[in-house]
Amino acid sequence: MIGEGTLLRLEALLEGRVLPRFLQLCQEVGQELRSGRVDFPGAFRLIRSPIHGMTHWVRVGCLGLGIAEAAWGGDDRKDDEESLLLAAFFHDAARVNEHLDSGHGRRGAALLEACAEPLAWPSRIAGPAADAIRRHQGQGGEIRHGAGRVAAALANADRLDRVRFGDVPVDRLMHLDGAWQDLLEPACRLVDRVDEARVRRAGLLAALAPARE
Numbered sequence: 058m059i060g061e062g063t064l065l066r067l068e069a070l071l072e073g074r075v076l077p078r079f080l081q082l083c084q085e086v087g088q089e090l091r092s093g094r095v096d097f098p099g100a101f102r103l104i105r106s107p108i109h110g111m112t113h114w115v116r117v118g119c120l121g122l123g124i125a126e127a128a129w130g131g132d133d134r135k136d137d138e139e140s141l142l143l144a145a146f147f148h149d150a151a152r153v154n155e156h157l158d159s160g161h162g163r164r165g166a167a168l169l170e171a172c173a174e175p176l177a178w179p180s181r182i183a184g185p186a187a188d189a190i191r192r193h194q195g196q197g198g199e200i201r202h203g204a205g206r207v208a209a210a211l212a213n214a215d216r217l218d219r220v221r222f223g224d225v226p227v228d229r230l231m232h233l234d235g236a237w238q239d240l241l242e243p244a245c246r247l248v249d250r251v252d253e254a255r256v257r258r259a260g261l262l263a264a265l266a267p268a269r270e
């Protein structure tokens with residue numbers, strides 16, 4: 058998967074996997090928040106942010122699946138790919154500001170775990186997703202040790218989307234998955250393709266109003 062072919066593949070993942078699953082998640086999680094069964098003040102506060110909001114979560118999900126497809130191999134990817142989609146959806150969902158926000162990984166994992174029981178997500182899916190979210194703020198050597206493939210793919214996808222700031226990922230902060238370098242150029246082009254208008258058309262902003270403060 059290189060260049061144009063990679064971009065087409067990411068588009069297919071976006072339309073076929075990420076947007077439909079995220080719409081379902083918006084509807085399911087939104088219902089839990091509105092019902093009060095999940096009580097998490099401030100959840101999804103930054104959903105409309107162009108920096109850490111839905112457009113970023115969608116691109117991270119898409120790039121994460123791109124990494125999974127290129128690097129994981131085998132036929133047993135289904136559960137880990139579902140964990141990765143959950144992790145992408147929730148990883149910045151409990152942010153309270155656009156800066157470092159040092160606790161947002163821990164809070165994002167707690168938000169996912171609060172949704173897991175009422176939505177009957179099995180621990181084999183929710184566990185790796187929550188672990189990946191807790192780890193995604195790690196830096197330097199911390200990210201290279203003990204991270205499973207879901208955590209590694211989330212962290213790399215998150216850092217690949219730093220192209221939205223005009224940055225390139227810092228090599229020493231990336232997991233060695235053998236896939237992320239080929240996604241760098243397509244990641245740049247994904248920034249323009251996944252904008253607020255597109256996530257709005259996909260229904261991802263209407264179904265998930267921020268929880269009460």
Ligand SMILES: [Fe+2]
Nearest residue numbers: 148149161193
């Ligand atoms: Fe984050």
Ligand SMILES: [Fe+2]
Nearest residue numbers: 113148149215
């Ligand atoms: Fe992020």
